[in-house]
Every structure is written in structure tokens, then in C-alpha cells.
Amino acid sequence: MKNKVLTIMLIMLVAISLLGVLVVVVINKMNDTGVANREPSIDEIVEASVEIPEITTNLAGNDYIKISFTIQTDGKKAKEELEKRNFQAKNIIITELSEVKTSELAGKAGKEKLQEVIKKELNELMQEGQVEQVYITSSILQ
Template sequence: MKNNKLVMIMTVMLVAILLVGTVSVVAVMKLTDADGEKEPSIEKVLEASVDIPEVTTNLASNDFIKISFKIETDSKKAKEELEKRDFQVKNLIIYELSEKKAEELQGKEGKMNLEDTLKSKINDLMQDGKVKKVYITGSILQ
């Protein structure tokens, strides 16, 4: 009788250990899948991106800039909306640039700040998706 009780306790403990181990493995696999998402392929990036052709405008410092962008969205639907809103995007770009001085746009940090500002402002316009990244594809500051 004592032997049966011991075997039962050992069986219950073994099942509990296996159950905890299985739950742990599943949890670790789910977490690594969520964290380990790969960057989308360049084809997918291009499918969801919109080119903004060169915009020429005056800056607040009486200099002028010629600049062009590629805007990456999170889906094809967002790309379609952004293409329809191209006039609004150009308007936003001109407004933002007209408030900037040449010194603010020089260097890596100035350009990254402009990209982040435009991303935020364009996302405020968007209804079907979001802008993931704004890239400056050409820039001449005079």
C-alpha cells in the first residue's frame, strides 16, 4: 500500500514537471517569434512606398531647398491613401520647410529630425494605415 502511494506521488510530480516544461517551451517559442520578426523584404517595402517628387521651396533663412522623399507605409491600403493625399503631403512638406533655417537642415541630425516631424504630421492625416518611415532621397540646400 505504501508502494502504491509512492508511485502515485511520483507519477503526479512527473506529470506536473512535464506540464511546466511544455508550457515554458511554448511560452519561449511564442516570445521569440514576436521579438524575432524579420524586416520585410525590399519588395514588400517598395510595394508599400510612395515617392514624393522633388519639392523646391524657400526656407525661413531666405535660402532655398530642393528635396525629394520616399515614404514607407505599413500596407498597400495605406499606400493607396497616401497617393491620394499627395497634395496634402506636399503642402505639409512646404509648411515644415518654410519654418526651418538652413542650419537646422544641415547634417545627419537635422535631416533625421525633419524625417521624424514629417512622419508624425503625415500620420495625423492618415486614416487607413500609418507611415513607418520617411526617407530623404535627394536634397540640395542653397
């Protein structure tokens, strides 16, 4: 009788322990995904960003543009890679701008479209991460 009661108590103790471990694991996993999904701080954004200095190029037609960018990557390795690919980034920007008319860049929608196209093209090149956001930091249309 004593052995049977002892065995039942031992099984219950193990079951409660396993349930406790399971709860701890689930809580930790939920916290890990919360950390991964949080927005980066401005310091983290600046640390992972690359500046593309002012580029002057012709647009489709007789107009030209002076424009500069800051490109946000998803981490330090991606930033280092993008810094090495600076000439390729400039090539993408100049090539894309040569297809655009002044009227297409005059408004907010045109600039946002240009940013998305540049982001897409750069992400096709990247091997060590990806471009998160492309920011136009200055723009003069003439």
C-alpha cells in the first residue's frame, strides 16, 4: 500500500515538474519573439545606415536632378557589404533615374516609388543581409 501511494505521488510530482518546465519554455519563446519584433532605436538605425552622397544625373528628357540618399540595412554585416557595393548602388540609382520623368518625381508618390525600386534592386544584390529602408535626404529637380 505504501509503495503504491509513493509511486502515485512520485508520478504526480514528475508530471507537475514537466508542466512547470513547459510553461517556462513557452513564456521564454514568447519573450524572444517580442524582442525580435521590436522596432530598432534611432542609434541602431544610424549604426546600420549608409549614406550615398549627392548624385547629379539626367532624367528622362532634358531635366536633371541632384539627389542624395541614406540607406538603412538590417545589421552591421549588411552595412559593411553595402559600403563595398557603393558603386553598384550609385549605378542602380543613376540607371533608375534615367528612366524617370520630372513630373513623376515631383510628388510624394513618385519619390516613394523610386525609394521602393531602389530598395528592391539593392536587395537583389545583397548577400549578407538586406536593405530595410531607403531615405531621400536631399533632392533638387531642375
